[in-house]
Amino acid sequence: MIMIPQEIIRHKRNGEALDKADIAAFIRGLADGSISEGQGAAFAMAVWFSGMRLDETVALTLAMRDSGDVLSWADIGKPVADKHSTGGVGDNVSLMLAPIVAACGLAVPMISGRGLGHTGGTLDKLESIPGYDIKPSEALFRQTVKEAGCAIIGQTANLAPADRRLYAIRDVTATVDSVPLITASILSKKLAAGLQSLVLDVKIGNGAFMVGLEEAETLARSLVGVANGAGVKTTALITDMNEPLADAAGNAVEIENCLSFLRGEKAGTRLEAVVMSFAAEMLMTSGLAVSPTEATDLARRALESGAAMERFAHMVHLLGGPSDFVERQQAYLPQAAVVLPVEARRDGILQSCNARDVGMEVIALGGGRTRPDEPIDHRVGFSGLKPLGAKLGKGEPFAFVHASSEDQAQKARARLLDIYVIGEDALPERPVIVSRISA
Structure with a gap:
């Protein structure tokens, strides 16, 4: 019946x-x-x-995968791998990770999404680049993966179309943080993309959908179990999201941050630790390295040699962006009308922040959506975000607001002053990589 x-x-x-x-x-x-x-x-x-029970989640994942085309990369001649994040604030890891591992010999057909709730979306960031086509033809998608080694795009009309519709519904109905729905949404796209291996970034903390370790591990085990059961070798890292990961949160500002990273200007940061950890995980899971040390060395050489930047530039150009984008980013990226420093009210140390509130302020500035069809302002957001534990003098900026008007900038400045807490105590070391889930 x-x-x-x-x-x-x-x-x-x-x-x-x-x-x-x-x-x-x-x-x-x-x-x-x-x-x-x-x-x-x-x-x-x-x-x-x-x-949902495990068998229901598997059925939901496969039904969403099979609602459209399922790609095959039998002719690519390289291991086919990808990474996915459950979403955070200032999380632009995919933008740097894909070209780094592509330069090491992986093929990375990365199907990404738009912002969900308070988290930023990789596609929204890439649309800051003039001409970049997030929905290319399948032929162009394949050409880009073959020539550049990676292509970061959105779901095409024929790739997991049921997920695309449900994804938009979840964004505006407070149902984002459901383990079965997250699992099916992530994996339906990844399975449809024809992957051989996958690495997952499951965030925890006040800027994540999964606030505590127990629920994050529940999601990670669900993702790893369903994916491995479907024949895709998969592991997960649980990472800290109690503050923005990059020193920028927004769209164009995170593209600028990406290019700075690929130039080697973010050494020693939490962002670098996450990117390199995932690069190593992808290279080992794909069989291109046998140890974390070997994998990290491969990834670092790809970054330091400029090979990763070359892959990023080639990907951008093949997908419709300017051929000289990485050399002349300021000529192409949209610039905010007002840039306002957020200055410390007192001497002290940055003690804490609510990363979710930072993400919500990006939305309030116009850099995110409250409805699926709502346009966004790629110019706005925050840059120069100091990490927790940073020492500040009174009047020293710990962030810069990028806004469309003076009024918007002043409101965001006032909110950021409330979101970040300055105190006197030194902070204990907090690892950004919390744990690894492999089964």
């Missing part, structure tokens, strides 16, 4: 397990439009409250 959508929703709302056929039918309806946005929202909320 075919169950109508509202019955599927009712069963899940009541905490019952859904069978594979019902899940597949509902997901087909999301893809072809016969399921309404309201029904999709109700389904997402029912899953948020009631959860």
Whole structure:
């Protein structure tokens, strides 16, 4: 018997397990439009409250994967790998990681997303680059991966279309932080991209969707278990998100930060630790290195030699961006009308911040969305963010606001002064890589 959508929703709302056929039918309806946005929202909320068993999550993931094309890279001649983050503030790791590991010999067909809730989206950042095509034809996508070694794009019309629709619904219905929905969303795109291996960045902290270690490990184990069960060799690192990862949060400002990183200007930062850890994990999981030391050395050589920057520049140009983008970034990236320093009110040490609130301030400036179809202002955000533990003198800037108007800049400045706490105590060392999940 075919169950109508509202019955599927009712069963899940009541905490019952859904069978594979019902899940597949509902997901087909999301893809072809016969399921309404309201029904999709109700389904997402029912899953948020009631959860899903492992077999349900596997069925949901595979149904979303099979709602469109599934790519094959049999002719690429390289290991095919990718990385995904559950989302954070100032998390632009993918922008640097993809070209670094591509320069080491991996093929990286990276399917990325837009911002979710308070977190920034890789696609929104890349759209700061004039001409960059986040939805190229499959032929151009393949050409870019073959020639540049990596291509960071969005979901095409035929790649996991059911996920694309559910992703947008989750963003505006407070259902982002559901383990089964996150698992299916991430893995449906990755499985459809034809990967051989995958590394996952599961964030914890006040700027993450998973605040505590226990729930982060639950999500990581769900992702790793489902992906490995589907034949994709997968590991996860749990990383700290109790402050912005990069020293920038926004769109164009994070592209600037990416280019600075690829020039070798972010050595010794938390961001470098995360990027290099994931590069090593990808190279080992793909079989291009046998130890963390060998893998890290390969990644560092790719960065220091300029090979990674060359891969990034080639990717940008092949996907429609300027051929001289990395040499003349200031001529191409949109600039905010007002840039205002945020100065410390007293001498002291940066003690804490709420990273989620920083992300919400980017949205308030216009750098994120409150509706799926809402345009964003790529110019706005924060740069020069000092890390927690930094010593400050009174009047010394610990951030800069990039805004469209003086009024917007002043409001964001006042909020940032409240978000960051300055005290006198030195901070204990807090590792940015918290743990590793492999099974």
